[in-house]
Amino acid sequence: MVIQLSGHHLYKKFKQQTILNDVNISLASGEIYGLLGPSGSGKTTLVKILLGLEKCDQGKVELFNQKPSISSFHHLGYMAQSDALYEELTAYENLDFFGSIQGLRKKERKQRIEEVAEIVHLKDHLSKKVLQYSGGMKRRLSLACALIHKPKLYLLDEPTVGLDPLLRQSIWDLFQKLKDDGATLIVTTHVMDEVNRCDRVGLLKDGRILATGSPIDLLKTYQVNSIEEIFLKGESD
Numbered sequence: 001m002v003i004q005l006s007g008h009h010l011y012k013k014f015k016q017q018t019i020l021n022d023v024n025i026s027l028a029s030g031e032i033y034g035l036l037g038p039s040g041s042g043k044t045t046l047v048k049i050l051l052g053l054e055k056c057d058q059g060k061v062e063l064f065n066q067k068p069s070i071s072s073f074h075h076l077g078y079m080a081q082s083d084a085l086y087e088e089l090t091a092y093e094n095l096d097f098f099g100s101i102q103g104l105r106k107k108e109r110k111q112r113i114e115e116v117a118e119i120v121h122l123k124d125h126l127s128k129k130v131l132q133y134s135g136g137m138k139r140r141l142s143l144a145c146a147l148i149h150k151p152k153l154y155l156l157d158e159p160t161v162g163l164d165p166l167l168r169q170s171i172w173d174l175f176q177k178l179k180d181d182g183a184t185l186i187v188t189t190h191v192m193d194e195v196n197r198c199d200r201v202g203l204l205k206d207g208r209i210l211a212t213g214s215p216i217d218l219l220k221t222y223q224v225n226s227i228e229e230i231f232l233k234g235e236s237d
Ligand SMILES: Nc1ncnc2c1ncn2[C@@H]1O[C@H](COP(=O)(O)OP(=O)(O)OP(=O)(O)O)[C@@H](O)[C@H]1O
Pocket: 014, 015, 019, 037, 038, 039, 040, 041, 042, 043, 044, 045, 046, 081, 190
């Protein structure tokens, strides 16, 4: 099992508020890891620390078995919780921009833009300015921006928020396909039924990982019928 990303003994406080309290997490090559937790439990903070966008107070992050560096970022696809798009530009121009900062050449960008637009069902809307996009279209465009350079590791913060059930389904089918092609994904969510699409889930509550494992194993271990019940029980690993 090759570990692609790991956080060891991570601690984080904002002012006096403890957000992460000795969090350990690791992602193995080719898995979909769901990070599940109630609103405000620290999912975004943890993802940002793993990505190097936020500093932890204590602990260590390893990306591809090394200290994270600028060069490793070309292998990452990050989708932030709030869409980081240029509203005045068209969707095509946004994708072209993100492709170019990832080092793709013009011809390759053109080809990839068509491919990713097809994947997220935005092919017919590429020439629209982003400010004319709906919330769900912006989410899908953000995802396309994260896909453009074919990274091997994805950090996706609530990628399906604001999407209707059919689109959510197709986005999860896409995650499965990325995984089948060898990518590793960490996806944050508080939608319980998305958990079943993950190979492993980590339950984050009150700054701690309460439990980690495959959804089926967690249900068996905790002798519950749903993952929600584990949160309610609040038992530790
Ligand atoms: N820059 C910051 N300064 C101060 N407090 C912060 C900052 N960023 C996050 N927090 C606080 O840290 C806690 C965890 O926030 P975080 O966004 O990581 O949670 P989350 O699990 O991703 O929540 P949600 O599901 O609602 O997005 C919250 O109480 C939030 O107010």
